[in-house]
Amino acid sequence: MTAAVEAEVGRARRRKEDARLITGRTRWTDNLTLPGMLHLAILRSPVAHARIAAVDTSAAEAMPGVLAVLTGVDLAKEQGSMGCAWPVTPDMAAPQHPAMAVDTVRYAGEAVALVVAASAYQARDALDAIDVEYADLPVVLDVTRALAADSPLVHPEFGSNRCATWVFDSAEAGTGGETAPAIADAEVVLRRRFRQQRIIPAFMEPRSVLVDPTGDQVTMWSATQVPHILRMMLAATLGLPEHKLRVIAPDVGGGFGGKLQVTPEEVLVLLAARRLGRPVKYTETRSDSMLSCHHGRDQFQDLTLAARPDGTITALEVELLADLGAYLGLLTPGIPLLGAFMFNGIYRIPAYRFTCTSVFTNKMYTDAVRGAGRPEATFGIERMMDELAAELGLDPLEVRRRNWIGHEQFPFTTVAGLTYDSGNYEAATDRATELFDYQGLRREQARRREQDDPTLLGIGVSTYTEMCGIAPSKVLGSLSFGAGGWEHAAIRMLPTGKVEVVTGSSPHGQGHETAWSQIVADRLGVPFEDVEVLHGDTQISPRGMDTYGSRSLAVGGVAVLLAADRVLDKARPVAAHLLGCAAEDLDFAAGRFTARGTENGVSIQEVTGAVFAAHDLPDGFEPNLDAQATFDPENFSFPHGTHLCAVEVDTETGAVKIRSYVCVDDVGTVVNPLIVDGQVHGGVVHGIAQALFEEASYDELGNLTTGTFADYLLPTAADLPHLVTDRTVTPATSNPLGAKGVGESGTIAATPAVVNAVVDAVRHLGVTDIEMPCTPQRVWRAIGGGA
Amino acid sequence: MRVTVIVDGVSYSDDVEPRLLLVHYLREHLGKVGTVVGCDTSNCGACTVHLDGRSVKSCSVLAVQADGREVATVEGLARDGRLHPVQQAFHDNHALQCGFCTPGMIMQAVDLLADDPDPDEEAVRAGLEGNLCRCTGYQNIVRAVLDAARRMSPGAGPEAERLTDEAAQVTHVAGGGQ
Numbered sequence: 001m002t003a004a005v006e007a008e009v010g011r012a013r014r015r016k017e018d019a020r021l022i023t024g025r026t027r028w029t030d031n032l033t034l035p036g037m038l039h040l041a042i043l044r045s046p047v048a049h050a051r052i053a054a055v056d057t058s059a060a061e062a063m064p065g066v067l068a069v070l071t072g073v074d075l076a077k078e079q080g081s082m083g084c085a086w087p088v089t090p091d092m093a094a095p096q097h098p099a100m101a102v103d104t105v106r107y108a109g110e111a112v113a114l115v116v117a118a119s120a121y122q123a124r125d126a127l128d129a130i131d132v133e134y135a136d137l138p139v140v141l142d143v144t145r146a147l148a149a150d151s152p153l154v155h156p157e158f159g160s161n162r163c164a165t166w167v168f169d170s171a172e173a174g175t176g177g178e179t180a181p182a183i184a185d186a187e188v189v190l191r192r193r194f195r196q197q198r199i200i201p202a203f204m205e206p207r208s209v210l211v212d213p214t215g216d217q218v219t220m221w222s223a224t225q226v227p228h229i230l231r232m233m234l235a236a237t238l239g240l241p242e243h244k245l246r247v248i249a250p251d252v253g254g255g256f257g258g259k260l261q262v263t264p265e266e267v268l269v270l271l272a273a274r275r276l277g278r279p280v281k282y283t284e285t286r287s288d289s290m291l292s293c294h295h296g297r298d299q300f301q302d303l304t305l306a307a308r309p310d311g312t313i314t315a316l317e318v319e320l321l322a323d324l325g326a327y328l329g330l331l332t333p334g335i336p337l338l339g340a341f342m343f344n345g346i347y348r349i350p351a352y353r354f355t356c357t358s359v360f361t362n363k364m365y366t367d368a369v370r371g372a373g374r375p376e377a378t379f380g381i382e383r384m385m386d387e388l389a390a391e392l393g394l395d396p397l398e399v400r401r402r403n404w405i406g407h408e409q410f411p412f413t414t415v416a417g418l419t420y421d422s423g424n425y426e427a428a429t430d431r432a433t434e435l436f437d438y439q440g441l442r443r444e445q446a447r448r449r450e451q452d453d454p455t456l457l458g459i460g461v462s463t464y465t466e467m468c469g470i471a472p473s474k475v476l477g478s479l480s481f482g483a484g485g486w487e488h489a490a491i492r493m494l495p496t497g498k499v500e501v502v503t504g505s506s507p508h509g510q511g512h513e514t515a516w517s518q519i520v521a522d523r524l525g526v527p528f529e530d531v532e533v534l535h536g537d538t539q540i541s542p543r544g545m546d547t548y549g550s551r552s553l554a555v556g557g558v559a560v561l562l563a564a565d566r567v568l569d570k571a572r573p574v575a576a577h578l579l580g581c582a583a584e585d586l587d588f589a590a591g592r593f594t595a596r597g598t599e600n601g602v603s604i605q606e607v608t609g610a611v612f613a614a615h616d617l618p619d620g621f622e623p624n625l626d627a628q629a630t631f632d633p634e635n636f637s638f639p640h641g642t643h644l645c646a647v648e649v650d651t652e653t654g655a656v657k658i659r660s661y662v663c664v665d666d667v668g669t670v671v672n673p674l675i676v677d678g679q680v681h682g683g684v685v686h687g688i689a690q691a692l693f694e695e696a697s698y699d700e701l702g703n704l705t706t707g708t709f710a711d712y713l714l715p716t717a718a719d720l721p722h723l724v725t726d727r728t729v730t731p732a733t734s735n736p737l738g739a740k741g742v743g744e745s746g747t748i749a750a751t752p753a754v755v756n757a758v759v760d761a762v763r764h765l766g767v768t769d770i771e772m773p774c775t776p777q778r779v780w781r782a783i784g785g786g787a
Numbered sequence: 788m789r790v791t792v793i794v795d796g797v798s799y800s801d802d803v804e805p806r807l808l809l810v811h812y813l814r815e816h817l818g819k820v821g822t823v824v825g826c827d828t829s830n831c832g833a834c835t836v837h838l839d840g841r842s843v844k845s846c847s848v849l850a851v852q853a854d855g856r857e858v859a860t861v862e863g864l865a866r867d868g869r870l871h872p873v874q875q876a877f878h879d880n881h882a883l884q885c886g887f888c889t890p891g892m893i894m895q896a897v898d899l900l901a902d903d904p905d906p907d908e909e910a911v912r913a914g915l916e917g918n919l920c921r922c923t924g925y926q927n928i929v930r931a932v933l934d935a936a937r938r939m940s941p942g943a944g945p946e947a948e949r950l951t952d953e954a955a956q957v958t959h960v961a962g963g964g965q
């Protein structure tokens with residue numbers, strides 16, 4: 001028999017997924033072609049706010065290859081309203097959200113008509129022949145003015161651009177004191193306004209959707225992170241019977257939150273395919289994608305931090321003004337609120353108040369982008385910690401040390417009401433400072449300043465934590481979220497001893513096929529190669545809550561582990577029967593049941609074969625070893641770590657160069673270090689990208705001026721440093737794997753580390769903040785360039 | 788217009804619209820969907836192929852411009868059931884996550900190493916500047932290209948291209964899918 005001798009969990013297995021990806025044998029949605037398939041293209045509004053006065057589609061209809069041209073009026077009766085699953089307050093303003101605008105457009109890029117044609121080129125050609133007359137309406141773009149009494153309104157029916165106001169107060173919640181008296185009495189009070197710019201997720205695979213209607217059965221392939229949620233929401237939005245709808249997420253080329261959405265495009269392709277009775281495919285161009293894939297972040301943060309002269313924090317107040325854009329996507333109003341639980345970071349803060357006011361504007365709506373609410377919060381508090389250190393003349397690491405939760409204080413219930421189960425901030429910080437040569441760089445910084453070196457050195461610190469493993473269903477319920485946070489897994493034992501694992505989480509680059517195989521190989525003692533992981537198809541994997549919020553391993557992976565345990569529980573009486581001993585007298589190791597104290601044993605594969613044959617089983621035994629499990633975590637998990645960044649700032653040009661970057665993360669138990677390191681690299685670079693490169697900008701008319709990869713700058717290999725990564729391992733206690741999640745940690749940690757470094761480089765010149773992205777021009781201006 | 792072109796060693800001849808982009812010809816006419824489209828401004832490099840042995844962004848070449856020429860895509864890199872050393876290095880170094888940028892990255896890396904068989908890290912980073920990746924932070928891509936350079940260096944010998952058991956299995960799976 002073959003047994004996995006070396007433990008699989010913890011092993012740097014190269015990925016099973018790679019074989020098809022490195023040879024070009026991938027199944028992206030846009031690679032699929034069905035017999036009789038038609039192509040759909042979408043005409044998007046070139047204006048940010050207007051009444052649609054008239055649409056003439058006759059010329060387009062006459063174009064070669066065109067089968068149908070449809071407008072919002074044509075679809076008004078059947079398209080329903082796109083759903084928002086997170087009504088954050090009972091009085092939240094929830095506007096109608098048509099998949100295609102019927103009489104008014106509210107952001108540039110909103111769909112106004114579609115063409116279905118024989119080829120993609122013909123469909124796009126016909127868009128040019130559609131004549132739309134727009135009657136312009138006044139636009140509201142500046143979120144800070146959107147609540148003024150005389151502001152134009154995005155949705156006049158609400159009488160205001162306010163969507164919701166949501167408050168957390170530690171005194172009311174019983175998790176801490178009142179902030180107002182603490183601030184009034186404080187010897188040190190710092191107030192800062194930070195800006196979280198709007199960013200675009202920019203997954204590399206443009207979104208694509210293909211719908212095949214046959215009879216009353218509809219199959220949709222979509223480049224989505226959330227096939228299960230998509231199926232349910234399509235059923236709810238369109239009134240379709242859920243059991244007639246099959247959603248498949250084939251290979252998906254990245255998501256970063258951007259594919260955690262139920263999109264107008266998915267609805268429109270479905271409706272068009274149903275009307276025409278033929279398969280229809282839509283693949284967005286990158287320009288389409290920049291306009292119409294939800295954006296992220298976009299908030300102003302007004303922070304007030306009160307402290308004693310020794311640096312001990314006594315209170316924190318946060319006021320957010322969140323720009324939601326024109327409509328509510330799946331999770332739009334809830335995203336900034338995820339920050340409510342993270343602004344206190346890793347610190348012991350006695351009093352805390354968080355208020356979020358969310359506002360409509362004539363822009364694309366915002367929603368989850370990698371980190372979703374938590375990067376914003378971490379940025380706010382980690383920037384404030386550096387500001388506090390500067391104010392008090394303390395080292396930024398020292399001011400953190402004086403406030404963070406000591407490793408002996410876990411479990412620790414924070415002022416925001418979360419219980420951090422485990423952590424060791426000291427260990428991660430010690431390791432990071434050692435790898436970074438913190439003291440040496442500080443000396444170099446001083447030297448350069450003394451010598452008036454035109455290239456200044458800055459050092460930025462970020463000691464972050466985050467809430468992952470989204471989420472305990474009860475907590476989601478208390479936040480008015482529309483669903484639970486469990487995850488499902490099933491294990492099928494095949495007659496030849498091979499194993500199929502069905503997971504409800506839906507990967508798009510994370511490597512589930514490899515990691516889940518490792519977990520099962522270890523637990524069942526079968527070879528890694530004998531495990532196949534199935535996912536991303538509601539027919540194969542009927543139950544799932546999909547992939548986002550760094551939840552796959554800490555929730556979905558745990559479900560896999562529990563299902564494997566249930567297989568063993570079922571196999572045990574059979575093994576006992578075959579070995580002629582009592583089930584209690586069995587040991588199980590390396591895939592083999594043995595009668596304790598004897599050499600007598602039987603492998604899990606042999607048990608599986610015996611159950612399949614069912615010739616000789618214990619009386620009454622149901623001949624089936626398959627098992628399933630649904631795991632609902634009792635708590636979030638809390639990865640943490642210390643990131644240190646050194647930048648060189650050229651005072652003559654404002655250019656920022658990352659000189660070195662060290663991160664030491666604690667993501668709990670590591671199933672595959674190769675995959676974890678990869679997630680850290682990608683996450684950190686995503687965070688650096690927000691700090692230095694990326695911003696979605698609109699002009700004063702509401703046109704997106706960063707609508708292509710030529711204007712919206714993703715960092716390239718040449719822009720980036722080699723990252724130094726390391727780990728400490730403090731297992732999570734809230735799940736049996738001890739895993740915490742790693743998909744977002746880098747992004748959450750990196751942005752403040754980089755901006756803190758840039759500000760640190762030029763602080764002696766009187767600079768206390770530079771808005772992101774810290775472009776050469778902004779840095780140069782901040783230090784008085786051109787003044 | 789008539790275009791006659793050899794793609795991954797196979798000759799094709801088709802009537803196409805003059806405006807048809809090479810990448811769309813590959814994908815939609817020939818079913819060579821291993822090469823992908825990531826943008827519409829020639830910025831991402833996802834569509835990179837070789838035209839007469841040099842890397843080009845196939846979204847910025849017309850199909851008719853390839854007439855009489857030879858195109859190589861990621862689908863044709865593996866030979867005799869063995870991965871190209873660059874493919875192997877991408878696998879071994881975990882240089883891909885979602886894998887969408889990967890076909891273009893690999894083709895660009897092969898071209899880069901043809902130009903400069905022994906690049907340092909900076910040269911690799913500069914050579915990949917036209918290829919965007921959102922997943923990996925480029926770190927393992929750079930590592931893979933340096934690793935591939937080592938394997939392909941003239942003195943490296945068969946040892947450097949030796950496939951481990953696991954790698955051999957991947958080759959087999961990849962071959963089996965074709």
Ligand code: FES
Binds near residue numbers: 826830834844845847
């Ligand atoms: S698709 Fe060719 S460069 Fe982006």
Ligand code: FES
Binds near residue numbers: 886887920
């Ligand atoms: S691996 Fe996903 S974009 Fe590069």
